[in-house]
Amino acid sequence: MADMMKEVVVTEPYHYEIREVPVPEPKDDEVLIKEMAAGVCGSDIHIYRGENPNSRYPLIPGHENVGIVVKVGKDCKKIKAGDHVVIDYVLRDGTCWQCRHGRGNVCEHVLVRGSGTDGGWREYWTAQESYVYKIDDQIPWKDAALIEPLTIGEHSTTRARVAEDDTVFIFGTGTIGTIICQACKLKGVKTIICCDISDSSLERAKRDFGADYTINSKTEDVVKRVQEITDGHGCTVAFDAAAFPGSLTFVMTPGIVCNAGRVIPLGFSTVPEKITQQMINGRELDIIGTRMSLNQWEPTAKNMAEGKYHMQGLATTFVKFEDIDQVFENIVHPDPAVKKTVILFPGAED
Template sequence: MKSCVITSPFIYEIREIPIPEPGDNEVLVQMKAAGVCGSDLHIYKGENPLSKYPLVPGHENAGIVARVGKNVTRVKEGDHVVVDLIITCGQCYQCTHGREEVCEKVLVRGSGTDGGWREYFTVPEDDVYEIDKSIPWKDAALIEPIAIGAHCTKRGRIQADDTVFILGTGTIGTIILQACKVIGAKVICCDVDDSSLERAKTFGADYVINSKTEDMIERISQITEGHGCTAAFDSACFPGSLALLLQPGIVCNAGRVIPMGFSNKPEPISQADINKRELDIIGSRMSAYQFQPVAKNMAEGKYRLEGLATTFVKFSEIQKVFENMENPDPAVKKTVILFD
């Protein structure tokens, strides 16, 4: 089998290695599709301090069960599955209280340990979820990022009567938009790029704001009749974006702000910014317990998937993925690797 390995920043190679055998409680997954995420770019560029080389990237993984260990009962050979990105201890406070995504010993496939940019790999039975065979592989790879949207909207307690503001309409912003629309909320999307905002309209945005050419707070006031939004997601995630969302006029009293990024730059935020309006600042990382409901929703056609992934690359031509990382094409919003 072939495996794509990043050996050091900006260096990768394709290795020929034996197909592994599953252990007693493991399944062997033959990969069919893998998404390319911004975190894969950071790993390739050497910007993830938690990643060590050599490393097989890829945490958005879908494939077929090729073999099962003798103790496996949940899935069988031939089943279509997606693979959870997190490996957890199952025993810490977080794991036993429904917060396994921040397990004390959490490992993430594709960054903390080897991921799915290889033709086969073994995973514990508990880390795979069967999906409907009607879901095309190019869409199955999107289940993990859509699960992030489902998780953060659950963390943000989004309800049908919410007016949600989303800063940034890239892949994650568009996915959060769809998760909010499935719930029934009204959504305002904001970006500095008109083409991204037009794309957001096709995915269900009720209103769009170009903050480069429009007064963002004034537009929000017009749309919400002066009340402000009940929740805001930061999917732009640049230094200063959290402080931006805490400005009066964006989120109403008792509103929620859900930052999605990992910027470690200090921002000018005061206790008064939060407590004068009794805001909730809610962290959200990855996803937990959302793969199965998202796969069910996808099989039932509840998401608009056409155009969510813009670029498809054969695994045999994976060099194109790295070429785009080094020379980004603005037209490439989301790439999915398809295995032969």
């Protein structure tokens, strides 16, 4: 193993450096990980653009991380050198009210790798063993990097209490929208309606990821189509995976969500929306927040190992770590064909 390594550092909005630094040594309760693949998330894009108020600079991005353990501290018991692992990015104190009541993903002092503290866009890094989970070593690295976003789908659908007899509306068919679609199908949902302004994204959602019906909100009357599909009842669950200013108000439109329905926003827009008490209480809607994931790493990795997710096409773009400049170029000059990017580190394609 080399003594030096490379890491990507965003020094300020729209500026980054590739630095060469010493390979770190794990503490007694830590493991040293050789990074093998990392997903590029929308939050990484916001950080580079200076749009994340919770981030600080300089910062190593990346919270969708998988790798091989190359060394373990003397106190580590469950993880050993050679293990393929996924790394939890939610750092928590374990003592606050939220942690004591099983809500560690929103810990009072939560700290997020790749946002509030350094992430995984580097060749080697250390993490406490308690945040590291072993995965099946037969999972290709290009797929393993998507375990984290898949946990978002599993967590958000769990928060939504999705059940077989639900009719689900998903607004936005990007990576998270299509992942939610898959998670709903795994939970046995019989009717899923996906809505977007992109025909190609909608076609992809129906062909590959489980959508039963699609609606183009740019060219179709969404309420009318939902009413037609649901025989006038509306949907019992609506996910706002579009997450732009006004999208939450839109999915709450009467005719889309039925009385006693559940609405799950997935974004972090800070722009106020015109939502009234009547809009919620008139139909007794549940507005259910969801952030990151909780207790989903091992079951999601198991589902992936068992082939329960459709992986082909979920990531559209693969960039070698040595060509990391292309990732930032795609952020500055976005290509509609780039839905999800995965960074592959040396050895990931072997």
